[in-house]
Amino acid sequence: MQTLLTSTQMRLADEFTIANKPIASIDLMETAARAFVKVFLRNEFDTNKSVAIFCGKGNNGGDGLAIAHLLLNNGYENIKVYVINFSKKKSADFAINLQRLDESRCKKVVIDRATDFKNIKADIIIDAILGSGLNKALEGEYAELVKQINNLNKKVYSVDVPTGFFAEGRLTADYNGIVAYKTICFQRPKISFFFPESKLATKSYEVVEIGLDEDFVQKQESEFYLVEKKDIEKILKPRENFSHKGTYGHALIIAGNSNTMGAALLSSMACLHTGAGLTTACIPQSGLIALNATLPEVMALPRDEYTRIENPTKYQAIAIGPGLGISAEHERLLESLFAANLPLIIDADALNILSERPDLIEKIPEQSILTPHMKEFDRLFGEHSNWWDRLQTAKNQSVRLKIVIVLKNQYTFVCSPNGKVYINPTGNPAMAQGGMGDVLTGIIAAFVAQKYSSLNAAILACFVHGQTGDQLADDKFVVTASQVAKEISGVIKTMVP
Numbered sequence: 238m239q240t241l242l243t244s245t246q247m248r249l250a251d252e253f254t255i256a257n258k259p260i261a262s263i264d265l266m267e268t269a270a271r272a273f274v275k276v277f278l279r280n281e282f283d284t285n286k287s288v289a290i291f292c293g294k295g296n297n298g299g300d301g302l303a304i305a306h307l308l309l310n311n312g313y314e315n316i317k318v319y320v321i322n323f324s325k326k327k328s329a330d331f332a333i334n335l336q337r338l339d340e341s342r343c344k345k346v347v348i349d350r351a352t353d354f355k356n357i358k359a360d361i362i363i364d365a366i367l368g369s370g371l372n373k374a375l376e377g378e379y380a381e382l383v384k385q386i387n388n389l390n391k392k393v394y395s396v397d398v399p400t401g402f403f404a405e406g407r408l409t410a411d412y413n414g415i416v417a418y419k420t421i422c423f424q425r426p427k428i429s430f431f432f433p434e435s436k437l438a439t440k441s442y443e444v445v446e447i448g449l450d451e452d453f454v455q456k457q458e459s460e461f462y463l464v465e466k467k468d469i470e471k472i473l474k475p476r477e478n479f480s481h482k483g484t485y486g487h488a489l490i491i492a493g494n495s496n497t498m499g500a501a502l503l504s505s506m507a508c509l510h511t512g513a514g515l516t517t518a519c520i521p522q523s524g525l526i527a528l529n530a531t532l533p534e535v536m537a538l539p540r541d542e543y544t545r546i547e548n549p550t551k552y553q554a555i556a557i558g559p560g561l562g563i564s565a566e567h568e569r570l571l572e573s574l575f576a577a578n579l580p581l582i583i584d585a586d587a588l589n590i591l592s593e594r595p596d597l598i599e600k601i602p603e604q605s606i607l608t609p610h611m612k613e614f615d616r617l618f619g620e621h622s623n624w625w626d627r628l629q630t631a632k633n634q635s636v637r638l639k640i641v642i643v644l645k646n647q648y649t650f651v652c653s654p655n656g657k658v659y660i661n662p663t664g665n666p667a668m669a670q671g672g673m674g675d676v677l678t679g680i681i682a683a684f685v686a687q688k689y690s691s692l693n694a695a696i697l698a699c700f701v702h703g704q705t706g707d708q709l710a711d712d713k714f715v716v717t718a719s720q721v722a723k724e725i726s727g728v729i730k731t732m733v734p
């Protein structure tokens with residue numbers, strides 16, 4: 238897992254590295270600039286293009302000056318640096334790099350006021366005005382200048398973080414910072430990049446190593462971790478010799494209704510392909526023919542209004558919700574399952590039932606896994622106007638109720654009862670189609686059945702679900718839920734030891 242750092246912690250990492258490694262501050266800046274330029278050149282190889290580099294007077298601006306120098310040395314002839322002189326304060330490394338630049342052939346313009354800004358003809362803009370040192374939203378001259386830069390509608394590359402964008406904390410819809418085409422950020426992604434609101438600030442981002450002390454970075458106390466493939470490879474267990482269906486658990490999927498039988502089929506299919514030893518679908522009578530015809534390996538437990546799960550302990554995993562429908566019977570069914578006090582996987586309509594019965598929320602069995610998307614989450618725990626606040630609530634509720642909350646989005650947040658948030662990096666917009674969540678629920682159920690802890694099952698499921706979607710999206714515009722369900726086993730195979 239990559240530990241994600243706040244801006245303050247990044248600064249500490251910077252200081253620690255300078256104090257403990259044989260590298261001076263100015264050389265660290267040079268390394269960062271080199272790392273930026275490497276990615277920039279990979280994206281922009283036409284050195285005839287003109288580049289305008291906007292540099293503030295802090296270290297972000299210092300990076301910008303070093304980048305100007307490096308681009309000149311890499312064949313870019315048409316480089317112009319705009320020094321944003323809105324404040325007297327300047328960082329020591331900025332000053333060193335400015336002197337180096339003054340001694341070079343690089344063209345430089347000083348902008349004392351936003352009104353000095355003339356229409357700039359450059360093909361590409363590099364934004365190094367303010368970085369992670371941002372301490373308040375842009376206003377005055379900075380806001381005006383950034384507005385004018387955005388109005389140029391040029392391709393903007395931001396250094397480390399788009400000017401005016403908070404690297405962590407609450408993001409609001411009235412963002413007035415730089416709108417970047419790409420942000421090339423240092424050592425770790427910014428926590429804010431995982432929130433949907435970040436699309437207002439940058440279309441994409443890429444992380445580059447700049448030589449900060451990795452050990453120090455990794456050991457920082459953090460609430461946020463980014464899951465990596467190597468973590469999944471560590472958690473996944475191989476299928477053992479002499480194992481049999483009993484080894485891999487029995488999963489029960491309580492799902493489906495007359496118009497939403499597909500949800501039950503998709504969940505069951507995903508559960509099957511993720512390796513549960515046995516899968517039983519608890520569906521209405523009307524779905525039995527479809528189940529038998531499409532998923533002969535899955536057993537059926539016909540569901541009617543009187544259904545109770547007689548002996549829930551015979552299942553190693555019970556998922557409830559996909560396409561279930563909301564009714565008094567289903568409410569009673571959920572309540573009876575809660576009474577058995579076994580961890581459940583709770584999705585879709587089971588979540589919607591809970592949002593109408595807040596008293597039941599208090600009875601969710603510990604170690605259960607809830608898989609809400611944004612709307613389901615807000616119905617359960619109240620409206621949120623931004624993702625940061627929503628995530629804080631998810632974290633708090635996970636700790637309070639001792640459950641795992643899988644808050645779904647492009648980057649899904651897995652919130653654990655220990656207060657940590659594990660961010661899933663896989664998945665893509667080709668997966669934005671109905672049924673995809675039902676598949677995730679089936680995958681989680683299969684991992685729980687195979688005796689992974691609730692937290693590990695959620696982390697594993699989100700990763701392989703997204704990874705399967707990513708692989709399928711290589712040559713597809715859209716990826717369907719059944720395609721993901723069917724391919725999951727192949728993807729797990731590539732990651733299992």
Ligand SMILES: NC(=O)C1=CN([C@@H]2O[C@H](COP(=O)(O)OP(=O)(O)OC[C@H]3O[C@@H](n4cnc5c(N)ncnc54)[C@H](O)[C@@H]3O)[C@@H](O)[C@H]2O)[C@@H](O)CC1
Nearest residue numbers: 247251266269295296297367368369370371372373374397
């Ligand atoms: N932390 C690291 O590991 C490294 C950081 N580097 C660079 O250093 C940057 C951070 O540099 P600094 O800490 O000097 O900070 P910045 O360069 O982001 O900004 C510094 C100045 O801007 C002022 N400021 C902040 N918000 C403002 C606002 N809304 N309006 C007007 N003025 C505002 C601050 O008071 C401060 O004087 C990073 O983004 C990165 O580009 C790299 O040089 C190398 C390593």
Ligand SMILES: Nc1ncnc2c1ncn2[C@@H]1O[C@H](COP(=O)(O)OP(=O)(O)O)[C@@H](O)[C@H]1O
Nearest residue numbers: 610645646647664665666669671672673674675
């Ligand atoms: N743009 C996207 N990028 C990555 N994953 C996505 C994207 N859109 C949807 N997904 C994934 O698909 C699933 C959708 O879940 P959900 O909204 O509950 O779907 P449904 O209820 O239709 O089954 C989630 O796991 C989510 O992470």
